[in-house]
Amino acid sequence: MEWGPLFLSIKLAACTTLILFLFCVPFSYVLTLLNPRLRSFIEAGSNLPLVLPPTVLGFYLLIFLSPTSALGEFLESTISLRLVFSFEGLVFASCIYSFPFMLQPILAGMQSLPRQIIELSYILGKGRFQTLLRVIIPMIKPHLVKASMMTFAHTIGEFGVVLMVGGNLPGVTRVASVSIYDHFEKMNYAQAHYTSLVLLVFSFTLLWFLTTLTASDQTRNAPKFS
């Protein structure tokens, strides 16, 4: 059993989830403050990874981040950072690919809050940042947990984007999904089975937990007839 790609997948998913969480919470809040027309335009752009084939996204990211592109050249010359075929590049690509999985549940949570709750916080002397920290985040905790779990699970299962941007460098970019494909190509079915089974059990457990969490949340919020 090859554990390296599995640990790399978990590391990639953890980094992606953390970065997206820190970015999407304030980003969603800003979106809720925008006028509906501008918000829907930005939301449509943010949801593109949901509908684009991963290879299309991977292809453009590869071109955008390659050392010959303006950004790639700038990053390499200023901070010696090369994003293609590197773990950092994988994290960047995963953040783009998993962006809607973090954004949508958080945005839904924020939009489900009554407007008066936010206004009450302002009236009681709290500014927007304080309102975000002391009212919005605590009140949408279940949505934050769901968003993080979905992002984590989705990143673990990534294949197309990861392969195109990161390639298959053992210990650097060879994550579990790429490793399964590699074993399959080499007809090493036993290894492909082991890794696949671990991923299957892991993903199922995560989804089961997520479903239980959603169900308990719905039960808690359901009207009580007593």
Place this chain on the structure above:
Amino acid sequence: MHLNFHKKLWTESGPMPLQVTLELEPGALLGIHGPSGAGKSMLLRCIAGLERPDEGRIEVDGAVWFDSSQEIFVPPQHRKIGFLFQDSPLFSHLSVDENLKFACSDTNSRKGLLEKVGLTGLSKAYPSALSGGQRQRIALAQALARQPSLLLLDEPFSSLDPFIRTSIQNLIEDFHKRCSLTSFLVSHQMEDLLRMADRVVEVQEGKIISDLSRNQLLEQTASKSLRVQGEIIQTSDLNSYMISGNSVYPLNGMSKDSPTQRQQVEMDIELKVKEIRVVGKKESEIPGINGNK
């Protein structure tokens, strides 16, 4: 307090301008009455800073909160206001005491407020465990916790049953008198306004169409026409009365041709209620009866 502002509102039937010009003395309670969609709540939201008027000026206790000509707009968190919403929203993730702490960090003040609203025993409870009346009491305590210079009440009684409604009204009246707090009360119910407000403005389609003191309004509204059958009598001081069963109605405006002797007549009279006295029970024992109301 000086309000003079304009805001264009969008309604189902198209744009509607909200035009407000009001002067209010410190410590007064102004009632705002009008049909749904007239712009009453928007008026309060503009004062609170939750909405920005298109142009005009809002000045409270000498402080300018909004002035379009000088591009001044003080955000709601910097206006010292208390706002009581219709549905009394509370922070569901915080206990009653934490909800008050959100507005006021002083423990003694919070205890005092809980005592005043009669909910000392519920400081550890969460909003989901409270009844509608208890939520409204906590919301009132929260609105007052910041020691506001202005209290805005947006239909605070509409979802309460009559008994709780009266007890919340008593509480607000009590706070209003004790703190001399300048207040605005929006209500559909003229009874609420007649009971509590010093002055009532009528808003229709975004415009203030009347501005009357409580007494003027009582003259106008506390009257009822009814058909009465009975006897008219004239006393030695030339005052006339209608006697109908056990009721005696003093009559004003009798003409020369009106019957003035004891005789059976049937006529329409208009009753003007100036004062209602409750007899046979101590006033203090009757919920909602307070002082000379």
